[in-house]
Amino acid sequence: MEAADQDGAPTEPGASDQQDAERHCLELQLHTDEAVWMRQIGHLKDWCSQTRSVKLGIPSCVATPLAASSLRLLWLFQDLQQLDITFNSTRCRIEQPVVVACAELLNLTSLRLCGGHLARRGLDLGVLTSLRRLRCLSVRPHSDEELDGLEDEHLGGAARLTGLTSLSLRASENVTDEGVMALTALTGLTQLSLVPMGLCVTREGVAALSAAMPHLQSLSVGLHECRQVAALKGLQERPRKHHHHHHHHQPQPAAVAAAASASASGGPASCPCISLVLNSPEVSTGGFFSTLTLVLRPRLVALRMTTVEATDGSFLLAVGTLAHLTELKMGVGLPEGGQPFTVNLAALASLGQLRTLELAVTQELSLPLSVKMISLLSLSWPRLRSLSLSAMTKPEVAPEALELLDNFAALTSLSLFAPLDYYASDEEPSALTLPVNPRYLPRGLTHLVLECAHLRDKPTRTGPDAPSTSAANGAPQQQNGGSGAALTAATTGANRASADRTAPSPSPSSRPSQDEAAPSACGGGSGGVPTRGSVLLPHLEQLELNSCRVSDDHLGALLSGATGMRHLELTDVRGISDAALSALSRLTRLEHLVVRISGAAGDRGAAGGAAGGAEAEAEKEAASAGGGGGVRGGGGGVSHRSLATLRNASTLRHLEWSLPEPLGAGAAEEALGGVLAGLGGLQELYLDVAPELRATTTVGGRDEGGDSGGGDGGGPGGGGGGSWRERLQRALPLCTVAERPGIVMYDLWNDRTVQVVGP
Incomplete structure (x- = not known):
């Protein structure tokens, strides 16, 4: 269990209610022993009496009745308003008793259920009518193991919650107009997400939904097939209405806020902003993008889709006309027999509102990145916060271009991947790697994937006139002089003014890194250059x-x-x-x-x-050791x-550890007794142990010891009886222990990766 103060957590600007909830937030893991959980809650209600938000994780080893009875104890937090429940494993089942237990927490204004999978019976969300203050409801399982989403009857239960302003549901592909039209009772909704939406929902159903919700600002829709985009033609433009909301305000997503700003400057403010998710294995670029540009262009703010098979790059021109896009995520590949072509990012330079871009291509396609291209895009996308490109291993990517990525001043997330169908060969791997200099990456990065x-x-210089010879790679660096000195003065500081960015970006060899441009607290030479540390x-x-x-x-x-x-x-x-x-x-x-x-x-x-x-020599010596x-x-x-x-x-929750040599008996004994037994918060564990440890009954050949005590042979980490896995389970009761690596799957509907760790 963890009780965490979230003072330092980033929050949306202006979302005062959200910030206040984060300041009084607890992060907890449900314990398998109800008595232990009761003691923990008893202490926390005294220590954290002002708790307004709880983020609760439910391990796969916790049965539904225990989870429900444990949830009821949260009523002891009298000020609790927001409850986020995460089922830690896709094997967890979301069942009705959990929803019933939540319905007893009468002060809730926000309830979110995510992870796990739905039981075949689904959920009766109508029991939540007891929560008269409830404004935000989200039910988003991450697996379709039994039921792929909520059916018409379940949407009818959600329609009874007439006080909602925000609703997010994973609907079954069997949902029809009947289920969608039931939601028309929720006339106060400002945000609605049906990702995915049923295959049988028609244009008439969408039209009825749009007409019944005059305050709707954001609509997120997930499509199984390209043809479903025609149903969105049912969205009607409503006359502009001036009204005042008296509901508990929920902070808007960045995409909605950006599109609202765009609408205020000339866009159709009477229509909801649309976020579209397409999870179709076959995408016809012609028909699909024609509908996007002709029907949804004025209101489409986010587009997320699977790999598009295209014969040329003309579809990017259509995407480039979606001027209000703030999020674009897609893959591009060749159909069978297609001719390779160039994916030109300059076609997207017109998307000035873009905040998130994720573009993945296959090996056959060219994705050129040059100094000129990066300079153009950094000026075209001044608000870009997240960038993900499959640009690595491609010969058309100039290494100098990667050293201009800090031109994206607002960037906080950067991912540079290999192509979608790339296979890492053991032969000459170094010939496929591209150099990335961390000193030239945006200093505000919070997420980096390479x-x-x-x-x-x-090179690290010791003075302004020192020769530039790198200790890291031995390659000479061009000296800064003349106009280069002027460029250095113009770009001083980690956060350069936007006015400086209107000039062409200097080449990496003629400009300082961020650490060179600004003195560091870690020290530096006479020229203000910091040391390697x-x-x-x-x-x-x-x-x-x-x-x-x-x-x-x-x-x-x-x-x-x-x-x-x-x-x-x-x-x-x-x-x-x-x-x-x-x-x-x-x-x-x-x-x-x-x-x-x-x-x-x-x-x-x-x-x-x-x-x-010198680096290669040092590395060779290390390898030979x-x-x-x-x-x-x-x-x-x-x-x-x-x-x-x-x-x-x-604080560790997920651990995977696998080296060329599996964990032997001696190392396993030391790891269990000295390390793993103390990681009480661990939820998922994979250790690559030697084959003999998976079959023997004890670790290290010991037969004695118990589940308690602190001697060399006792305790959960000692030499107690039972197999390696059994002893780990006793030491870590909340943990799922696996003997093979976890599988990472991307969940397009929920836009997140899901860790699957098998037994």
Whole structure:
């Protein structure tokens, strides 16, 4: 269980109610022992009596009756208004007793149920009529294991909650006009999400829905097939109405707020803003995009879809006419027998309101990124906050262009992936990696995901006239002089004024990095240049490196500076050792950790490839030293000793650990007794243990010990009887333990990745 104060959590600007709720928010995990849960709630109601919001996780091992009875105890928080329930596993079933228990918390204004899957009987949401203050309701399972969504009868139950202003439901593909028209009773709705929507909903049903909701500002719709877009022609333009809301106000999503601003400057304010999700395996670019541009163009603010099969890039011109788009997520591929073409991002330069862009392409398609292109796009998308491109491993991407990404001043999330159908070959992997300099990334980044990248640094100078020879890669750097000095003065500071961005961006070789331009608290030379130990991305909360190359120094610098890191994944990362992972002990907020090094990556270690000069030699020496290096002694590669750095990681919720050599008996005994037994908040665990440990009854050959006590052979981490898995389960009762790696799936309907960890 965790009780967390959310003072530092980012919130939407102007959402005072939301900010106040976050300041009085508890994050809890339901315990498998009801007596323990009762004691915890008893203490928390005294310590946190002003709690207004609870985020509750329900592990898969908690049965529905226990979950329902435990939820009822939340009535002890007299000021509780917002309840967010997350079912931690897709194997969890959302059942009616949980909804009934929520209906007894009479002060709730917001209720959200997400994760898990629906039982075949569905849910009767009509029981929530007892919550007379309820304004926001969301029911969004992440799996269609039994029921793919709510049916017509279940939508009818939700229609009884006439006080709602915001409703988000995952509807079954069997939903018809009957279910949609039942929702017309909710005349006070300002936000409605039916993602997905039923296959049988017609234009008439959508028209009735639109006509019955005069205050509707945001409509999110999910489509199973392209043909369903024709039903959205039923959206009617209503006469402009001036009215005052007396409901409890819910903060609007950024897309809605941006579109409302656009409408105020000339757009049709009488129509709801539309967010569209298309999950169809076959997309006809012609008919689908024609409807978008002809019918929905004035009001479409978000478009999220699966991979589009196109024969040329003309469809991007149609997308470029959707002037109010704030979010665009899609993939592009070739149909069978199609001819490769170029995906030109310049066609989207007209989308001046864009805040989120995710574009994935296959290997056959060209996605050129040049200095000129990045300069154009950074000027065209001044509000861009999230950028995801499958640009890595592509020869048409200029490395210098990646060093201009800090021109996107508002960017907080950056993902650079390999193509959709890319397969990482063990042969000459270095020839496919692109260099990425962390010092030239936007300093405000909170999320960074890199695939097939080589994290390397520019030369570190000791003075303004010092020769530029990189200790990191041995490559010479062009000297700044003459006009370069003027450019340096014009771009000083991490946050340059927008007026400076109207001029052409200097090439990376003639401009300083952010740390060079601004003096650092970590120190620097006479020219204001910081040392290698300066903080690179201080706001980073999520870092994922997949098939990347990075040195211990660079990874250590990233982790040491990002004290708020919550999510870290290192998959087949070459060039690192235990020395870099020693920084894990300083990540006091870490919740999600994946360290997965395959045999091929481990064999390659830090040798050869893109690293040059002194770095390559050092990496080769590290690789030849074998995999036994530790934190103190250096050495090459990552060993199981690094598990010890997690000894005090009390916030950790998800852990995957897999190295070329499976966890042997001795290391498993040490890990269980000295590390894992203390991670009481762990929810999902995968450890790659040796085959003999999966069959034997004890770890390390011990037969004695119990479930309590603190001796060398006792306690949950000692040598108690039972298999490795049984002993882990006793030590971590809230945790799902797996003997194979977790599977990560992308849930398009909910726009999030889902971790599936099997038994």
